[in-house]
Amino acid sequence: MQTAILFALAAAALYGASDFLGGLLSRRAPYALVGLVGQAAAALGGVVAALAVSAHPGMGAIGWGIGAGIGGAVGTLALYRGLSRGRMNVAGPLSAVGAAGLPIPIDLLSGGKFTALAVVGVGLAIPGIWLVAAEPGKRDGGGVAEGLLAGLGFAGLFVCLDRAGDTAGLWPVAASQLSAVAVLAVFVLAGRRGTAHIVEAAHIVEGARTGSAAPTGGTARVPWAAVWPGVLGVGATVLYFLSTREAMLAVSAVITSLYPAFTVALAALVLRERTSLAHAAGLLLCAASVGAFAVG
Numbered sequence: 001m002q003t004a005i006l007f008a009l010a011a012a013a014l015y016g017a018s019d020f021l022g023g024l025l026s027r028r029a030p031y032a033l034v035g036l037v038g039q040a041a042a043a044l045g046g047v048v049a050a051l052a053v054s055a056h057p058g059m060g061a062i063g064w065g066i067g068a069g070i071g072g073a074v075g076t077l078a079l080y081r082g083l084s085r086g087r088m089n090v091a092g093p094l095s096a097v098g099a100a101g102l103p104i105p106i107d108l109l110s111g112g113k114f115t116a117l118a119v120v121g122v123g124l125a126i127p128g129i130w131l132v133a134a135e136p137g138k139r140d141g142g143g144v145a146e147g148l149l150a151g152l153g154f155a156g157l158f159v160c161l162d163r164a165g166d167t168a169g170l171w172p173v174a175a176s177q178l179s180a181v182a183v184l185a186v187f188v189l190a191g192r193r194g195t196a197h198i199v200e201a202a203h204i205v206e207g208a209r210t211g212s213a214a215p216t217g218g219t220a221r222v223p224w225a226a227v228w229p230g231v232l233g234v235g236a237t238v239l240y241f242l243s244t245r246e247a248m249l250a251v252s253a254v255i256t257s258l259y260p261a262f263t264v265a266l267a268a269l270v271l272r273e274r275t276s277l278a279h280a281a282g283l284l285l286c287a288a289s290v291g292a293f294a295v296g
Contacts, residue, residue, distance in 0.1 A: 004247030005294055007239045008255035014236035016262025020270075022229040023263075029223035035076070036188055037223055039181040041230030042237075046170070046177035049238060055169025062168070065175030068160035072176065073183035075099070075153025078146050094144065096133040097126055098151015100257035103158050107250040118251060121292035124285045125254045131282025133260040158253040161237070162244040173241050177234055251293060261286045 018038075025034045079095050104122065108114075114122070157176070164172035236256075243252040261283050267273040275283075 001247055001251075002294065004243045004245075004252060005255060005290070007243035007246070008252045009258075009290060011236040011239035011243065011256045012259040013262045014232045014239065015256065015259035017266060018229040018232035018236065019259065019263045020266040021232065022226065025223055025226050025229070029221070029226075034223050034226040034229070036181070036184055037226035038228075038230030038233065039177070039184050041227040042234035043174075043177040043181045045231055045234040046174035046237070049234070050170040050174040053169040055167070055171060057168035057171035061164045061172050062175045064160045064164035065168075065172030066179040068157045068164070068172065069176035069179030070183060071153045071156025071160060073153070073180045073187075075150045075157065076184075077187060078149035078153060081146050093130045093133040094147025095150035095154060096129045096257055096260055098148060099154035099158065100129055100254045101126060102151060102155035103162075103253040104250045106159055107248050110249075112248045112250065114248075114250070117292045117295055118248075121289045122250070122254055124292060125258065125289035128282045128285030128289055129257055129260060131278045132258075132264050132286060133282075134278060154257075155253070158240070158244075158256070159249065161241050162249040162252070164241075166245045170238060170241070173234070173237050176237065255290060255293060258286045258290070 022034055022038060075095065161172055161176065236259075240252060240256045243256070264275065264279050264283065268275045
């Protein structure tokens with residue numbers, strides 16, 4: 001159990017760092033290109049990692065991996081749709097909380113049992129995730145549909161990787177990354193409207209943080225530095241996958257969903273961004289949640 005918690009916490013840290021670095025790169029290049037290059041690197045990294053681990057996956061495990069990748073891609077696109085409509089105060093927190101909360105009933109229906117301290121950990125994590133994921137500013141009543149769909153997609157990623165089993169090595173992770181890059185590539189190439197949604201989302205997010213927007217005009221150069229968020233992301237997915245081999249799905253999913261806390265912490269440490277009272281309270285709740293899981 002302790003090993004699983006460490007894996008999930010490390011996954012959260014890498015996901016948070018990946019989002020932070022991707023956000024920085026999006027200030028200089030359209031998010032569509034940053035995301036596509038990063039996901040392509042993640043797919044390559046996933047295949048290399050799978051080849052390094054000797055295993056002969058069945059079609060069932062590969063199918064769960066593909067499902068995980070589609071879930072992650074749908075979650076990302078739904079989240080950016082919500083952000084592009086200026087509803088980040090609702091869509092963002094709902095997506096993070098949904099990713100953490102939806103695996104819990106699935107675990108219970110599958111026969112999972114929570115210890116008393118695990119229940120405390122979940123109870124602390126959900127509001128903590130909401131607080132650290134929320135953006136300051138005026139709240140919008142919309143964005144519920146996008147946030148719920150994004151949370152469902154990210155929860156699908158977590159659940160499908162858990163269901164892939166432990167006999168297929170890392171091939172489910174590789175399959176998830178390959179299917180995700182395929183979905184993202186189709187979305188980007190489908191038309192200007194789809195690409196505009198992602199770019200506009202990046203403008204809104206970065207404008208809220210820095211008062212400036214990423215460039216939109218002209219022919220964008222390929223942001224090769226976006227390889228690094230992809231590497232961090234696939235590393236996080238591998239660690240989450242390993243965590244589910246050692247602990248209940250809900251425990252691994254909830255702890256991994258603490259990733260917004262690491263993004264906020266990095267913004268405070270590296271960019272000297274001021275941490276709001278809500279963010280500080282959320283960070284404390286997230287830390288207490290991990291402590292409850294660890295002791296339990």
